[in-house]
Amino acid sequence: MAGGRPRSFDSDVALDQALEVFWRQGYEGTAISDLTKAMGINNAPSLYNAFGNKEELFRKILDRYAEGPARYISEAFAESTARAVVHALLHGAADATTRPDGPRGCITVQGALACSPDAEAARDELTLRRAAGEAALCERLRQAGKSGELPAGSDPEGLARYFTTIYQGLAVQAAGGATREQLHSVVDAAMTVWPQEPDD
Incomplete structure (x- = not known):
């Protein structure tokens, strides 16, 4: 199966990476390409499949922020x-x-x-x-x-x-x-x- 997430994909690590990107750049300053690169995801559709759209992902990382930092x-x-x-x-x-x-x-x-x-x-x-x-x-x-x-x-x-x-x-x-x-x-x-x- 071509594309998608790598077999070793770790969603917790990916969310931590997304958190750092949003934290540094803000919601609007963060592009989907910034997120896929930081999270180790090959393309935008794979990101959406795993975490939903940008807004849904942002809510997830806010929850992760509350539980972590x-x-x-x-x-x-x-x-x-x-x-x-x-x-x-x-x-x-x-x-x-x-x-x-x-x-x-x-x-x-x-x-x-x-x-x-x-x-x-x-x-x-x-x-x-x-x-x-x-x-x-x-x-x-x-x-x-x-x-x-x-x-x-x-x-x-x-x-x-x-x-x-x-x-x-x-x-x-x-x-x-x-x-x-x-x-x-x-x-x-x-x-x-x-x-x-x-x-x-």
Whole structure:
């Protein structure tokens, strides 16, 4: 049988290669030929047969990103206190967006911020995922308010928006060349706004 995928094709390795291409080049900056070359697939029809079209492949690699380079997010949400969740989330982002062995920044933040109408589905997918992340953090902070982890009068929604903005800003700064140490310093400064019980 001519063409198609090589007999030794490893779909996990291929998805990792596709992830790196999308991460470096963004959704719209990535051509099908870039993907077939990086993934070790002979032609576009073989790519479509294995993973669906470009949009479907992009969704698959976003899931893979969440399970791999961004697994620190789910690990952070397993922390026992809301403050520890935010601390782990932001410091994890500082590390993940400055990995020496991969692209800088965050594919979920930078993957399709600006795009043509043809790429709107990818942009909308990323927007939904970012919104889901903020909603999850907001819910955790609401729980913290109900349990007394946050002082009375705290604003869980405002805190979630603030820390999400810091989180996304870390990715932008990393892509622009900020060092890991600089980003950790930003996180330390951001954590100083954590609500404290008023002094008597």
